[in-house]
Amino acid sequence: xxxxVVLTRDSLYRKxxxxxxxxxxxxxxxxxxxxxxxxxxxxxxxxLAVGALIVVLLATGHRPGRHTRAAQDGxxxxxxxxxxxxxxx
Amino acid sequence: MTMTPRLRKLVLTGHVxxxxxxxxxxxxxxxxxxAAFTSPDAQRLRAVTLAMDLxxxxxxxxxxxxxxxxxxxxxxxxxxxxxRHYWIVVKLAMNVFATIILLIYSTSLAQLAGVAAQAPSAxxxxxxLRSPSSVIHAGGALVxxxxxxxxxxxxxxxLTRYGARKRREEQRPTS
Numbered sequence: 562x563x564x565x566v567v568l569t570r571d572s573l574y575r576k577x578x579x580x581x582x583x584x585x586x587x588x589x590x591x592x593x594x595x596x597x598x599x600x601x602x603x604x605x606x607x608x609l610a611v612g613a614l615i616v617v618l619l620a621t622g623h624r625p626g627r628h629t630r631a632a633q634d635g636x637x638x639x640x641x642x643x644x645x646x647x648x649x650x
Numbered sequence: 651m652t653m654t655p656r657l658r659k660l661v662l663t664g665h666v667x668x669x670x671x672x673x674x675x676x677x678x679x680x681x682x683x684x685a686a687f688t689s690p691d692a693q694r695l696r697a698v699t700l701a702m703d704l705x706x707x708x709x710x711x712x713x714x715x716x717x718x719x720x721x722x723x724x725x726x727x728x729x730x731x732x733x734r735h736y737w738i739v740v741k742l743a744m745n746v747f748a749t750i751i752l753l754i755y756s757t758s759l760a761q762l763a764g765v766a767a768q769a770p771s772a773x774x775x776x777x778x779l780r781s782p783s784s785v786i787h788a789g790g791a792l793v794x795x796x797x798x799x800x801x802x803x804x805x806x807x808x809l810t811r812y813g814a815r816k817r818r819e820e821q822r823p824t825s
Binding site: 594595597598600601604608625 | 736740743754755757758806807808809811814815
C-alpha cells in the first residue's frame with residue numbers, strides 16, 4: 562500500500578515560501594553586494610530621529626532621575642497631592 | 651558553532667517566551683504608570699509607585715536580559731548569524747537600546763519608590779511621583795517591542811554586506 566502525497570498549488574507555494582526563509586536556500590546571488598532594502602533605510606531614519614531627540618532632551622536638561630531628585634529634595638513643582646492621602650483643592 | 655535541532659528549539663522557546671513575556675509585562679507596567687499619572691489619591695500613588703518598582707526589578711529587567719541572551723545564542727548558534735540579515739541586526743540594536751534605557755530607568759524608579767516608601771507622617775511632596783516619564787517610557791517600549799515581534803514574524807528580506815560575502819563563500823565550490 563502506497564501513501565500518496567498530493568501537492569496542491571497552495572501547498573506547493575507554501576512549501577516554497579517556507580524554503581525561501583531558510584538561510585542558504587535562496588537561489589545564487591550575483592557577486593556584487595546587494596542594495597540596502599528600503600525598509601532598512603526607513604528604520605535608520607527613525608533611529609536617527611530618536612537619537613536626535615535624545616540629544617536635544619539631554620541638552621535641555623532632561624537627564625535621567627531629574628524628577629526623582631526633585632521629589633527627594635522637595636523641589637518638585639507644587640502639587641495638590643499631600644502625604645495624608647487626599648486630593649487638596 | 652551550530653546547535654543541535656533539539657537545543658535550537660529549546661533556546662528558541664526561551665527566546666519567544668522571554669520576549670513576548672517582556673511585551674506583556676510592559677503592558678501591565680503601562681497600566682500602572684497611567685494609574686500613577688492620573689490618580690489624585692496619595693495612598694494609591696504610593697502603592698502604584700512601589701508596584702512599578704517591583705515589576706521593573708523582578709519582571710522587566712530579568713525578561714529583557716533573558717531576551718537579549720537567548721536572542722544572541724539563537725543567532726550565533728544557527729546559520730542565521732548575528733550580522734548576516736538586516737532584520738536580525740535591527741532587532742539586536744532595538745533590544746540593546748531598550749535594555750540600556752530600562753536599566754537606567756530602573757535606578758530612577760528605585761529612587762522614586764524610596765520616596766513613596768517613606769512614612770506617611772513624613773512631610774514629603776508626592777508630586778514628583780506623578781511625572782509622565784513612566785508613561786512615556788512604557789509607551790515607547792511597547793512600540794519598540796511590537797516592532798521587534800513584527801520583524802521576527804515577517805523576517806523581511808535583506809542581506810548585509812557581511813551576510814552576502816559569507817553566502818558567496820559558502821556557495822563557492824571547494825576544490
